[in-house]
Amino acid sequence: MPHDVLAEYLKEVEKAIGHLPDVYLELYEEEILANERVNLRIRVRFYNGCLLQLNEAVIFQTKFEHLGYRYHFQDKNSELIFRYDNTPHFPDLPNFPHHKHDPAGTEPSKSPSILAAIAEAAEISRKYERTKVS
Numbered sequence: 001m002p003h004d005v006l007a008e009y010l011k012e013v014e015k016a017i018g019h020l021p022d023v024y025l026e027l028y029e030e031e032i033l034a035n036e037r038v039n040l041r042i043r044v045r046f047y048n049g050c051l052l053q054l055n056e057a058v059i060f061q062t063k064f065e066h067l068g069y070r071y072h073f074q075d076k077n078s079e080l081i082f083r084y085d086n087t088p089h090f091p092d093l094p095n096f097p098h099h100k101h102d103p104a105g106t107e108p109s110k111s112p113s114i115l116a117a118i119a120e121a122a123e124i125s126r127k128y129e130r131t132k133v134s
Contacts, residue, residue: 002036002060009058010038016118022047036060037067040114044121049076050128052121054114071117073124079103081124084112 010030017025026043033039042054056069072083080103088097093108100109112120 005060005064006032006036006038006058009060009064010040013040013042013114013118016115017042017044020044020046020118020122026051044118046121046125048125048128050074050081050121050125051078052118054117056114066111069111069114071112071114071121073117073121075128081128082120084109084117086111 014028017023017028023044023046026045027041028043029039029041031039031041037057037059039057040054042052044052044054046052051072051074053070053072055071057067059065059067066086068086070083070085070087072085073081075081080101083101085099085101086097090096090099090106093099093106095108095110098109098111100107
């Protein structure tokens with residue numbers, strides 16, 4: 001059962017990336033460590049130069065649990081647009097250890113799904129293209 005759920009999860013991630021317009025995949029690694037655990041390392045380059053890096057360790061026993069995640073999105077000049085992670089370096093923030101970095105600083109955040117991070121990056125990339133080109 002855990003293997004089937006993880007296989008479906010990986011299909012959803014692949015599908016979300018496959019539906020992104022104007023991107024190419026620089027890296028896609030699935031590391032299956034056990035019947036119930038997978039690590040993902042993904043780099044998606046948008047043709048406008050933006051880069052989305054997705055790293056997560058997921059375990060499924062009776063429910064999904066993210067052991068660690070980092071969803072990093074930057075512009076063509078390597079300037080941070082956003083990064084969600086659960087590295088425990090801001091213990092005073094609500095929802096610790098979950099937080100979001102952006103150009104204004106660091107703020108509390110809930111743990112987004114990898115699919116939500118992909119969708120957010122795609123939306124920002126579309127807006128970024130419109131605002132940066134004009």
